Amino acid sequence: MNNLKEIENFEIDCFLQAIHLRFGYDFSDYAKASLKRRIQYRLQQDGLNHISELIPRVLHDEAFFKRFLNDMSITVTEMFRTPLMFKSLRENIVDKLKTYPRINIWHVGCATGEEVYSMAILLHEEGLLEKTRIYATDYNRHSLELAQKGIFALQRMKNYNQAYQLAGGSSSFTDYYSAKYDGAKMKSFLKKRITFAHHNLISDQGFAQMHLIMCRNVLIYFNQQLQNRVLTMLGQSLLQRGFLIIGDKESLEFSPLLDEFDAIDAKLKMFQKRLVFNAG
Ligand SMILES: C[S@@+](CC[C@H](N)C(=O)[O-])C[C@H]1O[C@@H](n2cnc3c(N)ncnc32)[C@H](O)[C@@H]1O
Structure with a gap:
């Protein structure tokens, strides 16, 4: 029996492949910790329990991908920052x-x-x-x-x-x-x-x-x-x-x-x- 972490990583890989296939965006080299945080956030927002449930959404709903892309791009900024x-x-x-x-x-x-x-x-x-x-x-x-x-x-x-x-x-x-x-x-x-x-x-x-x-x-x-x-x-x-x-x-x-x-x-x-x- 595989542990939960392996299953989660597998689900994340499949989700990222689905995004890549459908929209050409490759998030596989994004830092894992922040990627997981963004995915968890999207699950919560959409009232879902499992990462694999995101796969059909991203494949068949362009608006969903736009929301996820927005989640992934942290646009916090300011004038004369530093x-x-x-x-x-x-x-x-x-x-x-x-x-x-x-x-x-x-x-x-x-x-x-x-x-x-x-x-x-x-x-x-x-x-x-x-x-x-x-x-x-x-x-x-x-x-x-x-x-x-x-x-x-x-x-x-x-x-x-x-x-x-x-x-x-x-x-x-x-x-x-x-x-x-x-x-x-x-x-x-x-x-x-x-x-x-x-x-x-x-x-x-x-x-x-x-x-x-x-x-x-x-x-x-x-x-x-x-x-x-x-x-x-x-x-x-x-x-x-x-x-x-x-x-x-x-x-x-x-x-x-x-x-x-x-x-x-x-x-x-x-x-x-x-x-x-x-x-x-
Ligand atoms: C935190 S903001 C930084 C804004 C500004 N440079 C600053 O320091 O205040 C990060 C920006 O990087 C962009 N970004 C992240 N991944 C990117 C990618 N693969 N290609 C282009 N822009 C990307 C995000 O959309 C976001 O607007």
Whole structure:
């Protein structure tokens, strides 16, 4: 008689295969603990007892899959999240970006866009926004729609203002949005240089010629194998001497990138790709 854990793992594998077969999303390399939490949550929401009961649902009900995809994509984010990272970016990276005639920045897993608008504000204040193209991608289409709208809860603006100041903001934060009812709509000049696009880190290729990639608080949901695959793809998307910033709880420690990048700020997880000289 197999133990319950083996049966549960078998059910999870079948469920993930059903998703892969039906929708092409491969969650098999997501971190197991958080995957199990999301599955348990969906069981509870749908009043089901066994994981295997999710299989016919996902095969025959597209709306169910959309709900599960939403469960899987934790879109918690905020403006100027980890303000000291943005401050360090101003102090240690901006001057290097200023040397380029054009700048490409990629926000991977941008969720509802708060991080991207924070970047646009910083670039505007540093006189770089006009020569920058920002790509902001996520696999959650609903989040991308919200990001594109750029309307955030007005009640959060007080905290965001504090984070903006800590991040070295040089203006008044209220200059960047107009308040209407309970929403704060980001000014349209910030949006002009941003392209929001659907991109699945598991199945899609990287972009080329990036000067800076922000991939914060996304890798934590992946197992080491998938983290390594994604990090390799991000490394290849960067130009030589390009910058990579990951979340403060994430690491390059066990990845192939460890020997290819120098730390600009090891604690804030800000790295720069090393220059490689081709022999011959
Ligand atoms: C916690 S949010 C991070 C938001 C922002 N980067 C930050 O640090 O505030 C994680 C985002 O990663 C996205 N994500 C997770 N797996 C993904 C995948 N395979 N491809 C693209 N985006 C993914 C989720 O949809 C979610 O919006």
